[in-house]
Each structure stands twice: as C-alpha cells, then as structure tokens.
Amino acid sequence: IMETRALLKMMGLNVPVYDYPIELKEFYGRKIYAGILGEIVNIPDNWGKFIKPKAGSKVFTGRVVNGTHDLIGIGLPFDYPIWISEVVEFIAEWRCFVLDGRVLDVRPYTGDYHAQFDASVIDEAISCWKDAPIAYGLDIGVTRDGRTLVVEVNDGYALGNYGLSPLKSINFHRARWKEMVKPYFEKMKFLKSNRMLFSKINMVDNQYKKHQNEQGGI
Structure with a gap:
C-alpha cells in the first residue's frame, strides 16, 4: 500500500485515504x-x-x-x-466488493459462519456514500446483539481478492487504477499536444525564416 501511494505521489497524484467516511457515520454504531x-x-x-x-x-x-x-x-x-x-464485539465480518455503486460480491473473512448480515444495511451505506471511489471494499460485521454495522472502508487498489472470482477481481482493480491515474495521463496528453503544437509553430516559423533568407529578407 505504501509503495503504491509513493508511486502515485511521484506521478503528482494525491489520492485520498478512506477509513471512516463521515457519510457513513450512522452505520458505524x-x-x-x-x-x-x-x-x-x-x-x-x-x-x-x-x-x-x-x-x-x-x-x-x-x-x-x-x-x-x-x-x-x-x-x-x-x-x-x-x-x-x-x-464493538463483532462475531462475524465480511468484505463487500463495490464497483461503480453496485456489489460485485460479499466475501466472509472472519468469525462465526452461522451469523447472517442484513443486506439492506449494505445497500443503504452504498447509497449514502455519494463521492465514493469507483471501486472499494465496504467491510461489515454482525455484533453479538445482531446488529449489522460498517467496520471500515478500504480503497480498491489496496485489497486482496478474498475469494472474488479472477475476472471480477481484474475488472475491480483495473477500474480503480484507471480512476486514480486518469489525471496524470490527461496532463501528459495535454503536455504532449502542447509540445506538438509548439513543434508545428516552430516548424512554420523556421520555414518562414528560411524563405525570408532565400528572398534576401524583407
């Protein structure tokens, strides 16, 4: 994770850190x-x-x-x-892989397999987090008294697959990576187009000067 953030920083990208978004406050319990x-x-x-x-x-x-x-x-x-x-005492926890506002899969990662979560809490939490990244992990847990709460949130690029199918995992990570580096490549495209423009201007200017020299100046 730290290596990826260091690379993004080298690219001039400042990616937010997601742990406990304020928009999900009511779901933490x-x-x-x-x-x-x-x-x-x-x-x-x-x-x-x-x-x-x-x-x-x-x-x-x-x-x-x-x-x-x-x-x-x-x-x-x-x-x-x-x-x-x-x-909070969680008796079981799951990771929800969320891509573009919808759940790709929900994978258990610790606790009693008998426990069952309330899926409506997942739907409501996703709906409430309006400015979420395109791909992220929403970790949920069930407490001993039966409540389904949000444990924490993790950025998509930092997640293992936890049993997520290979194709879904590829689409998940690719979407988040493209979203993170998009500003960098847009900037590079802009600079490249400007360099091409300046190159054409210089070429025209040089041709004009050459023509003037051949004509003996103005």
Missing part, C-alpha cells in the same frame, strides 16, 4: 474519532479503546488497548496519528 498515539499511551482513562493507524498505513495492526502491554511493538512517536474507536 460506535464513536470513532481521530487522535494521536499519546492520547492512549499517556492517559489510562482512554484504555479500553480500539486503535489503528491513520493516513492509510499498516505500520501496526489495529488492536484494543487495555494496558501498556498492548502497546508493545508499536514503536511510534506519541504524535503519530491514529483512529480511536469504542469497542
């Missing part, structure tokens, strides 16, 4: 807010929360922090940006 690692490390009253790295990175695995022992191995500065969330 818990309070989620942006903070820094120091808020958890230094304030025991904040323990008992789930944390994960912000800014689209996977520098550490998301976890519930109940004490300092849960912070072992993170090794990041206190001002490192993170997401802080109330804890």
Whole structure:
C-alpha cells in the first residue's frame, strides 16, 4: 500500500485515504474519532479503546488497548496519528466488493459462519456514500446483539481478492487504477499536444525564416 501511494505521489497524484467516511457515520454504531498515539499511551482513562493507524498505513495492526502491554511493538512517536474507536464485539465480518455503486460480491473473512448480515444495511451505506471511489471494499460485521454495522472502508487498489472470482477481481482493480491515474495521463496528453503544437509553430516559423533568407529578407 505504501509503495503504491509513493508511486502515485511521484506521478503528482494525491489520492485520498478512506477509513471512516463521515457519510457513513450512522452505520458505524460506535464513536470513532481521530487522535494521536499519546492520547492512549499517556492517559489510562482512554484504555479500553480500539486503535489503528491513520493516513492509510499498516505500520501496526489495529488492536484494543487495555494496558501498556498492548502497546508493545508499536514503536511510534506519541504524535503519530491514529483512529480511536469504542469497542464493538463483532462475531462475524465480511468484505463487500463495490464497483461503480453496485456489489460485485460479499466475501466472509472472519468469525462465526452461522451469523447472517442484513443486506439492506449494505445497500443503504452504498447509497449514502455519494463521492465514493469507483471501486472499494465496504467491510461489515454482525455484533453479538445482531446488529449489522460498517467496520471500515478500504480503497480498491489496496485489497486482496478474498475469494472474488479472477475476472471480477481484474475488472475491480483495473477500474480503480484507471480512476486514480486518469489525471496524470490527461496532463501528459495535454503536455504532449502542447509540445506538438509548439513543434508545428516552430516548424512554420523556421520555414518562414528560411524563405525570408532565400528572398534576401524583407
């Protein structure tokens, strides 16, 4: 993921990071807010929360922090940006592959296979996120009390296939990649057309100067 973002940055592209879109707030079923690692490390009253790295990175695995022992191995500065969330107990989770506003497939990735999600929640969430990328993963989970909630959102380029059929996977990733790099190639096309235009202008100008020299000037 970080390598892809670095490549996009080299191309002059600033791709947004999608974790918890504000448009889906009503589907989270818990309070989620942006903070820094120091808020958890230094304030025991904040323990008992789930944390994960912000800014689209996977520098550490998301976890519930109940004490300092849960912070072992993170090794990041206190001002490192993170997401802080109330804890919800999911008994099963699925990844919904969404392409151009419709669900390609829903694949289970953890939990009790007996659990069943409410498909209407998926439809409503997709409908509410108006400015979503063309391809993304909508992760949902069922809680112990039977609620279907949005776990998080992941950008399409960063996803494995989780059993998605090869053809669907190709179409999914190709669509998102084309969407991300489109501004770059439009810019290159514009610059190329301008170079061709300037080249033609220079050619005409050189022909004119040559003609003037042959005629002995004006």
